[in-house]
Amino acid sequence: MKKKFLLASVAVATAAAFALAGCSGGSSPQASGGTTQITFWGWAAGYDKSVDLWNKSHPDIQVKYEQIANGGAGGYDKILTAAKAGTAPCLAQVGYETLPSFLAAGALKNVNDYVKDSRDQFADWVWGNVGVNGDAYGVPVDTAPMGLFYRKDLFEKAGIELPETWDQFASAAAAVKAADPKARIMNLPSDPYLYAGFAWQNKAPWFATKGDAWGVSLDSKANSEVASYWQGLQAKGLLSNYPAFDAALYSAWSNGTVWAEVGPVWSATLIRDNAAASSGSWAVAPMPRWGSTDSVGNSGGSATAVTKDCKNPKEATEFALWMSTNADSVSNLIDAAAILPASKAGLKNKALDEPVAYFGGQPIYQLFRDESAKVATSWQWGPVMSVTASTLGDGLGKIANGSGTYQQALDAAQKATTDALKTQGFTVAK
DSSP: OOOOOOGGGHHHHHHHHHHHHTTOSSOOSOOGGGOEEEEEEEOSTTHHHHHHHHHHHOTTEEEEEEEOOOGGGTHHHHHHHHHHHTOOOSEEEEETTTHHHHHHTTOBOOOHHHHGGGGGGBOHHHHTTSOSTTOOSEEEOEEOBEEEEEEHHHHHHHTOOOOSBHHHHHHHHHHHHHHOTTOBSEEOOOSHHHHHHHHHHTTOOSEEEETTEEEEOTTSHHHHHHHHHHHHHHHTTOEEOOOTTOHHHHHHHHHTSBOEEEEETTHHHHHHHHOGGGTTSEEEEEOOBSTTOOOBOBOOOEEEEEBTTOSOHHHHHHHHHHHHHOHHHHHHHHHHHOOEESBHHHHTOGGGGSOBGGGTTBOHHHHHHHHHTTBOSOOOOOTTHHHHHHHHHHHHHTTTTTSOOHHHHHHHHHHHHHHHHHHTTOOBOO
16 A cells, blocks of 8 residues: 655554554453553663563563664564564664654554653653654653763873863864874764764754655755864864774774764763773763854664554553653663663662763763753654665765765755655655
8 A cells, every 4th residue: 555644644644554454463452360461672781671670560561572683783674574564562662763764654653642641751852752743652761962072081191171162172183183193083973873963963953844744954054064064174184084883993992092982872881892991091071062052962862662553552651651760660771771861750860870980980971961951952853764864874984085075975865865755755845
């Protein structure tokens, strides 16, 4: 059946998908003894333990957790394939950036009625990442505000002041190269989702909803400002040019030839796990600001989404809310997955106040907790992010060898995204 998803009628299209799915798939409504059974697919560390904690205290609603591959490594394909067959689990871990694509595919269920009384437990902008037009298709788990991870020992030895603005960051980049011609302040941003965090901070959206149409603005003036900044640093030879998430970059963090990383909260574990030799030498500071604007970017975060095949959406949502707000569950997720909780209750969790040995005993999650309140609120992900991210990633990958620029990467992603929306039957705003 050909489906045309217009934004204003996403809920209608999704409802049609429910009807087509019939009564196949999903969790069994009740097992013997009246126990409601919920199936949950995910991959993040600690989810299984949170499920165990729930099951011990909720005998009438039992959740069966099944570990699947990371979303980008096949997990999302598995969920969508099951949804197409009408056999998706009741709950699934879905990143905020991917959720609109699931929604456009008719794979999710509107659970607004079950979360409406709990909305004030999360910041408004976070709810914007689990649905469209004020509706919700899951429950937020975590956010990923960005910060400045830096080699405190090297900055202090060289007498370089910690940058508080992006202008100061550029000056610091020149000072790092002057202090050690083999060193650079940071690697060039070449991962599309990391780069999105810089656009997010500058309030340079990529998508917007306009009535029943999608607007695409990767080539906007605000986005060009961000592109021009990073292109300027690259042109002056002030950035290293390793591929994103590459072993050579990790070695550079360890041996002191790359001094900093402006990245999301989860970069803490990325650096810790891949640059063990520099343990104790790192610290974290707020993300540099654009002039006097006190705004922070976000790069990551996920939801516990409710699929169209869920036969017990009320109970499934009850568990999802509990997992994101219960003190024991949140403490577990902070410890196991180093998340920054999305819920207001989670942000008060004392586990965030613990010193982190790798970062010299600094309680770094206190900083990210404070920064989370400053995340720009206008960002929205689009329904064809696989195309957007792939095209942008290809373009960003050409910058290191001089065969492309940040602006060219954005222009290519703008065209590919617009074409994909039209091909898939979306209305695109002029």
